[in-house]
Amino acid sequence: MDLTFERGSMDAPKGHALVYFRSSQDFDDCWATYIIVLPILVDVAKYVPPFLMNQMGEIGPKDLSSxxxxxxxxxxxxxxxxxxxxxAREDDIVFGGTVNPDDVSSTMMRVNEAIGWYAQAYSDSRQIPGEPEAAETSEALPGYGVSEVLYDLMSDGDKLGELTKLVGRLRDAVESGDDGLTAETQSEIDVLGRRLPDNHQIDHLVQAAKVAGETGAKLANLYLQRCFHLLGEEYVKLGQVEEDIQALEAGGTS
Structure with a gap:
């Protein structure tokens, strides 16, 4: 995704920016959103009434950093x-490229990418020269706020469909040796995995997908099948898949 500053500087972002896009249907049309990077971390949970806590889940001070x-x-x-x-507002202006305004899901993902990019630029600009980067920098910039909204709107079947795509991307990253893409994709799978039941064993799926070679591909596919069988309550097929997983993990063949 190509993003460029048209007002302000990549070296010193203000922490608040108007991000605009051109319509792929009519280049003269402008579409915009507003990005904010909070200068102070807020523990949102402190301000949520007790009776809403279960609905809010575990929201930490870093979950709304940008x-x-x-x-x-x-x-x-x-x-x-x-x-x-x-x-008038002394905002940065960032151009985000062209989008199809009719494809809301796609434009939300583009905005999500812009959040991560701008927040990272802001964080980098605040790094004191000569000091090591904070160990938790990547955690402080979640960059998945919009993904979380999309995942919450998905049915369980759609979530598994998205999981299948992400696992495929993770496998490609592992096989190509792209450590950056591997870490990024694993983080997004973690976000999605928190919206699936614990018995789907997403952590085991991720570990399997990170095994290079044919064994990793087979294991990842079996764990995905296992998720779909759980969703469909296909317990006979589920039992067979679990046997195949155990055999493969033990060094046998499926």
Whole structure:
């Protein structure tokens, strides 16, 4: 994803930016959202009434370190409006490329990528020269807020479909030796996995997918099959798959 500063600097982001996109259907149309990187970490759980805690899940102080609103870009009155607004508010302006406004899921993902990119640039600019990077920098910039929204809206079947795509991407990253993509994809699988039942054993699936070679491919496929059989309550097939997994993990053949 190509993102460029048109106001402000990559070396010194302000922490708040108007991110605009051009429509792939009409390049003159502008669509925009607003990104904020919070200067202070907030433990949201402290402000949630007790009766809502179960619905909120485990939200830590780093889960809202950066976000965009609206979550998908909305139409604005041209680029001149973006310039005037940014000038009045002293915002950065970032160009995010072209999008299809009718594909809301895709535009939300593009915004999510922009959040991670801008938040990382902000974090890098605050790093004191000569000091080692904080060990938890990557954790402080979740970059998956929009993904979480999308996953929460998915049915269990759709979640497994998305999981299958992510596992395929993880396998490609492992086989190509791309450590960065491996870590990134594993993190997104972790986000999705938290929205699936514990008995799906997503952690075992990830470990299997990270095994290079044919064995890893077979194990990952078996663990995926296991998830689908659990969802479909196909317990006879589930038992067979679990036997195949045990045999393969023990060094046998399936």
């Amino acid at each position: 976000f965009a609103f609206p979550p998908a870009p909305e139409p604005v009155d041209g680029y001149s409006y973006v310039e005037e607004l940014a000038s």
